[in-house]
Amino acid sequence: xxxxxxxxxxxTPSVRESRPTPPTKSRRRVIRRPxxxxxxxxxxxxxxxxxxxxxxxxxxxxxxYLVVGSxxxxxxxxSGFAGFIPQHLSLENYRNVFxxxxxxxxxxxxxxxxxxxxxxxxxxxxxxxVNSMAAYSFARLTWRGRNGAFQFVVLLVIIPFEAVAxxxxxxxxxxxxxxxxxxxxxxxxxxxVFLFYTFFLGLPKSVEEAAxxxxxxxxxxxxxxxxxxxxxxxxxVTILTFLTSWGQFLWPVLxxxxxxxxxxxxALSVFQSQQPVDWGAVFAFGTLLVLPVLVVFLLFQxxxxxxxxxxxxxx
Amino acid sequence: xxxxxxxAASSARGTTTKVKKRKKFNSETxxxxxxxxxxxxxxxxxxxxxxxxxxxxxxxxxxxxxxRPPIFFGIEQYVRLFTDPIYSVPFxxxxxxxxxxxxxxxxxxxxxxxxxxxxxxxxxxGIAFFRTLFFMPxxxxxxxxxxxxxLILDRSDNGLLxxxxxFLTGGAVGAHDWLGSPTTAMGSVILLSIWQGVGFQMxxxxxxxxEIPQERYEAAQLDRxxxxxxxxxxxxxxxxxxxxxxxxxxxxxxxxxxxQVYILIRGAGLNQDATRTVLxxxxxxxxxxxxxxxAAAITVVFFIIVVALTLVQRRVLRQTSED
Numbered sequence: 001x002x003x004x005x006x007x008x009x010x011x012t013p014s015v016r017e018s019r020p021t022p023p024t025k026s027r028r029r030v031i032r033r034p035x036x037x038x039x040x041x042x043x044x045x046x047x048x049x050x051x052x053x054x055x056x057x058x059x060x061x062x063x064x065y066l067v068v069g070s071x072x073x074x075x076x077x078x079s080g081f082a083g084f085i086p087q088h089l090s091l092e093n094y095r096n097v098f099x100x101x102x103x104x105x106x107x108x109x110x111x112x113x114x115x116x117x118x119x120x121x122x123x124x125x126x127x128x129x130v131n132s133m134a135a136y137s138f139a140r141l142t143w144r145g146r147n148g149a150f151q152f153v154v155l156l157v158i159i160p161f162e163a164v165a166x167x168x169x170x171x172x173x174x175x176x177x178x179x180x181x182x183x184x185x186x187x188x189x190x191x192x193v194f195l196f197y198t199f200f201l202g203l204p205k206s207v208e209e210a211a212x213x214x215x216x217x218x219x220x221x222x223x224x225x226x227x228x229x230x231x232x233x234x235x236x237v238t239i240l241t242f243l244t245s246w247g248q249f250l251w252p253v254l255x256x257x258x259x260x261x262x263x264x265x266x267a268l269s270v271f272q273s274q275q276p277v278d279w280g281a282v283f284a285f286g287t288l289l290v291l292p293v294l295v296v297f298l299l300f301q302x303x304x305x306x307x308x309x310x311x312x313x314x315x
Numbered sequence: 316x317x318x319x320x321x322x323a324a325s326s327a328r329g330t331t332t333k334v335k336k337r338k339k340f341n342s343e344t345x346x347x348x349x350x351x352x353x354x355x356x357x358x359x360x361x362x363x364x365x366x367x368x369x370x371x372x373x374x375x376x377x378x379x380x381x382x383r384p385p386i387f388f389g390i391e392q393y394v395r396l397f398t399d400p401i402y403s404v405p406f407x408x409x410x411x412x413x414x415x416x417x418x419x420x421x422x423x424x425x426x427x428x429x430x431x432x433x434x435x436x437x438x439x440x441g442i443a444f445f446r447t448l449f450f451m452p453x454x455x456x457x458x459x460x461x462x463x464x465x466l467i468l469d470r471s472d473n474g475l476l477x478x479x480x481x482f483l484t485g486g487a488v489g490a491h492d493w494l495g496s497p498t499t500a501m502g503s504v505i506l507l508s509i510w511q512g513v514g515f516q517m518x519x520x521x522x523x524x525x526e527i528p529q530e531r532y533e534a535a536q537l538d539r540x541x542x543x544x545x546x547x548x549x550x551x552x553x554x555x556x557x558x559x560x561x562x563x564x565x566x567x568x569x570x571x572x573x574x575q576v577y578i579l580i581r582g583a584g585l586n587q588d589a590t591r592t593v594l595x596x597x598x599x600x601x602x603x604x605x606x607x608x609x610a611a612a613i614t615v616v617f618f619i620i621v622v623a624l625t626l627v628q629r630r631v632l633r634q635t636s637e638d
Contacts, residue, residue: 048437049439052445059452059510062464063451063452065463065466078466078471079473080473080474080477081475081478083466133351133354134350134351134354136350141346146347146351158621162573162617164362164369166369166597166613167365167366167369167372167611168365169379169607170607171364171368173379173380187357188353188354188357189357193358217346218347219346219349246456247457249573249574253598265456265458268458268462269582272465273578273583283463286463289458290455290456293455305518308450308518308519310522
C-alpha cells in the first residue's frame with residue numbers, strides 16, 4: 001500500500017475532507033468511484049447500444065431480406081437494394097409455391113410439409129419415450145449388465161451420424177424413399193439418453209422410493225412420478241431433437257429420390273436449382289420452411305437458449 | 316484364529332451382498348431390461364452395427380444395386396484414397412478445405428461469439444431482445460440459410476453484396492463472382508456458416524460469463540483495472556474452460572460441414588475444388604461413382620479425425636479442470 005499515487009485527480013477533495021472520520025485510503029477510492037463511473041457508464045451504455053444496434057441490423061438483414069422478398073415480385077428480389085424496399089407486396093409468391101409444385105414429378109408443397117411434420121413428430125415423440133425409459137433404467141434400476149450397457153451408450157455419443165451415413169445407406173438401400181427410413185435411425189439417440197440420465201440422477205430418490213413401497217412397479221413409478229417431475233429435460237430434448245430433425249439434409253439427400261417423399265429442406269434445395277428459378281417463390285418456400293421453428297422459438301426462446309447452452313456444456 | 320474369524324466375517328459379508336444383489340436382480344431386471352432395450356436396440360442397429368459395417372465395407376469393392384457380389388479388396392481402398400491421383404487429389408483437396416475452413420472459422424467465430432457474449436452480458440434494458448436476435452439464425456435449417464445467402468452472394472450486379480460493395484466504392488468495384496471464384500468461394504461458405512452458427516457459441520460463452528462472480532470484477536475495479544485489464548485478468552481466466560470447449564467443438568463441427576457446400580456446388584455454381592469437403596467427397600463417391608467401398612473408407616478416415624479431436628477435447632478439458 002506504499003504506492004497509491006494520486007492517479008486520477010480527486011474531483012471534490014473538500015467534500016472528502018469535511019467527512020467526520022478521516023477515511024482510510026481504500027475508502028477514499030470507494031467514495032470516488034461512483035463519481036468517476038457515472039459519466040463513463042452512460043457513455044459506455046450508449047456505445048454498447050450503438051454496437052448492438054449495428055450488429056443487430058447486420059444479423060437480421062438476411063432474415064428481413066428473406067421475409068420481405070417472399071412478398072415482392074420475383075423480378076425485384078434479385079435487384080440490389082431494391083430487394084430491401086417493402087413495396088409491391090402481395091401473396092403472389094406463396095400462390096406460386098403451391099402452383100408450381102403441383103404434380104407427382106415435382107412433388108407437392110403440402111406433401112413436403114406433411115413429410116417433415118411426420119418425420120419430426122416421429123423422431124421427437126419416439127425419441128422422448130425410448131430414450132427417457134432407457135435413461136431411467138440406467139439411472140435407477142439395478143440389473144446385471146446395466147453399467148456395461150450404459151457405458152456402451154455413452155461411448156456411442158462420440159460417433160457422429162455422418163460417420164455411419166454411408167454404411168446405413170448400404171444397409172437400408174432397399175427401404176429408400178420411405179418416411180420410415182427417415183425416422184427410425186434417429187429415434188434412439190445416445191446423447192438424449194445421456195441428457196435424461198444426468199437429469200434423473202439429480203432427482204430426489206425419496207418420492208420414487210415411497211411410490212415403490214406403495215406397490216407401484218418400476219415402470220409405473222417412472223410414468224407417474226418421474227416423468228411429471230422432469231419437464232425441463234423433456235423440453236430440452238424436444239427442442240434439440242426437433243431442431244436437428246427439421247433441418248435434416250444429408251440423410252434425405254442420400255436416401256430420398258422420390259419427390260413425394262422429400263422433406264422440406266431437400267425439397268427447397270431442389271426447388272431453387274430448377275431453371276428458371278422463381279426467386280420470389282423460393283423465398284416464400286423458405287419462409288414457410290422456417291416459420292414453424294421460428295414461432296416455436298419465439299414462444300419458448302428462453303428454453304431454446306438454455307437447452308442449447310446446457311446441452312453443449314454437458315456434452 | 317484371528318485370520319480365520321476375519322475370513323469368516325468377510326465371507327459372510329460376501330454372501331449377504333450376494334443375496335441382496337440377487338433380490339434386486341429378481342425385482343428390477345425384467346423392467347430394467349425391457350425399458351432399456353428399445354433404445355439399446357436402436358443405437359446398436361443404427362449406430363454401432365453400421366459403424367462396424369463401415370469398416371468392413373471399406374475393405375471391399377462394393378456397389379449399390381449391383382448384380383456382382385462384393386469383392387474383397389484388402390486395404391486397396393485406402394491405398395487408392397491416399398496414393399491414386401484419381402482418388403487422392405480430390406480427397407486431399409477436401410481434407411485441406413476442411414482444415415482451412417476450421418483454421419478461419421474457429422478463431423473468427425469464437426472471437427465474434429465472445430464479443431457478442433460480452434456485449435450481451437450486461438443488465439441493460441432490451442438485452443433479451445438482442446440475445447434473441449443473435450441466436451435466431453441457429454434455428455434456421457442450413458438448407459434455407461444457404462439458399463438465402465446464395466442470393467445475397469449472387470454474381471450479378473443485382474446481388475445484394477455486389478450492390479453494397481459497388482455502393483460503398485462509388486461504383487469503382489464491379490460485380491464479383493463470390494461463389495464461383497476460387498479465391499472467395501471458401502470465404503463465402505465461411506461467411507454464411509458463421510452467420511448461422513455464431514449464436515450457438517455465443518450462448519455457451521454467455522453461460523460461462525454468467526458464472527464469473529461479480530465480486531471479481533469489483534475487486535479488479537478497486538485495483539483500478541481498466542476494461543482491457545479486466546478482460547485479460549478476470550474474464551478470460553473465468554471462462555477459460557468454456558473457451559477451450561467452444562474452440563474444440565467448433566473444430567469438430569468444421570469437419571462435419573456438408574449441407575451448404577453440397578447445395579451451392581450442385582445448384583449455385585460454387586467453386587467445387589475450393590470448397591469440397593470430406594463428407595461432400597463421400598457423397599459424390601456414392602452418387603457419381605457408385606463406389607460404396609471407397610465412400611466407406613472416406614467415412615472411416617472422417618471418423619478417425621473426429622474421434623481424435625474429441626479425445627483431444629476431453630483430455631484438454633480434464634487437464635484444465637484439474638488445474
